[in-house]
Amino acid sequence: MVTFSSGARVGTLRQHVREIEDFPRKGVWTQDVTPLFQDPALFQMMIAEVADLVRKVEFDLVAGVESRGFMIGPPLASALGKGFLPIAKVHGNKLDTIQVAYDYEYSTDVLELPKGTIDPGTRVLVVDDQVVTGGTALAAASLIERLGGNVVGCAFILTQSYYDGLQAIRKYPVYALFEKNPSNQ
Amino acid sequence: LKVITIAETTKFDTVLAIEPYGFITGSSIAYGLGKGFVPVRKQGKLPNKTITIHVDQHDPLEIHADAVRPGSNVLLVGTCDCIAQIEAVEKMLVERGVNVTKRCD
Numbered sequence: 624m625v626t627f628s629s630g631a632r633v634g635t636l637r638q639h640v641r642e643i644e645d646f647p648r649k650g651v652w653t654q655d656v657t658p659l660f661q662d663p664a665l666f667q668m669m670i671a672e673v674a675d676l677v678r679k680v681e682f683d684l685v686a687g688v689e690s691r692g693f694m695i696g697p698p699l700a701s702a703l704g705k706g707f708l709p710i711a712k713v714h715g716n717k718l719d720t721i722q723v724a725y726d727y728e729y730s731t732d733v734l735e736l737p738k739g740t741i742d743p744g745t746r747v748l749v750v751d752d753q754v755v756t757g758g759t760a761l762a763a764a765s766l767i768e769r770l771g772g773n774v775v776g777c778a779f780i781l782t783q784s785y786y787d788g789l790q791a792i793r794k795y796p797v798y799a800l801f802e803k804n805p806s807n808q
Numbered sequence: 809l810k811v812i813t814i815a816e817t818t819k820f821d822t823v824l825a826i827e828p829y830g831f832i833t834g835s836s837i838a839y840g841l842g843k844g845f846v847p848v849r850k851q852g853k854l855p856n857k858t859i860t861i862h863v864d865q866h867d868p869l870e871i872h873a874d875a876v877r878p879g880s881n882v883l884l885v886g887t888c889d890c891i892a893q894i895e896a897v898e899k900m901l902v903e904r905g906v907n908v909t910k911r912c913d
Contacts (some may be wrong), residue, residue, distance in 0.1 A: 643855035656857045660835070661822070661875055670839055693831035694847060700840030709832060724850040 743771030757791030878905030
């Protein structure tokens with residue numbers, strides 16, 4: 624189930640998401656959220672709105688996936704007084720990790736988490752900027768669950784319904800500020 | 809703590825951070841101090857018009873062209889494993905009239 628924000632400022636944020644034609648390949652239009660980070664007022668507004676949306680959810684950690692999840696996760700964690708759990712792509716670190724391969728809008732990749740990173744029962748909110756295929760959030764959730772964590776939901780700035788990404792993560796509560804589909808679909 | 813101390817006493821309007829780990833500190837600093845946040849990413853990741861930054865013996869980086877504003881003051885954030893990247897970004901910014909007020913690395 625998706626819970627959308629009813630915040631009064633969400634329309635302003637939606638307006639500043641920039642649609643880019645033919646990225647990452649011809650025929651695909653992408654939603655570029657970087658203007659929401661670049662402008663100081665929009666950045667504060669965006670984090671405040673996402674924080675409001677998930678304030679009643681009980682959890683311990685915000686998890687963000689490299690790299691855009693590293694942009695939104697830490698400020699959201701900071702706003703809510705939670706810890707931040709970075710889920711990185713495989714960089715060949717020496718720690719003993721568990722890994723998961725996943726598909727996303729650019730290609731396929733492998734994510735990893737060092738064993739023992741979280742205590743069993745830790746409640747985790749997965750965040751990313753947007754749902755496209757849902758592959759990134761699903762892969763992150765599976766790593767957290769394999770380490771004994773509970774995924775309490777997934778939070779995003781925006782969802783898209785065109786790629787069935789929401790279907791992929793339907794077992795989790797989803798929180799988003801708004802929906803914004805590519806206007807060529 | 810060192811990074812935050814530097815950031816609090818330095819004049820800047822925007823944090824530029826280098827992918828991926830610079831994003832974690834960079835976004836926190838920008839949010840905490842009410843500044844803007846601009847990602848510097850690996851090639852092919854940023855969707856809008858970009859400036860390419862060549863880094864000796866490493867993969868090139870990109871930044872959105874509209875995020876580089878002459879006369880602006882930026883705090884450049886990276887991690888100790890990306891010194892070459894930080895130096896290359898700093899050089900590009902200085903050439904374009906951006907004031908790099910401090911580097912944190």
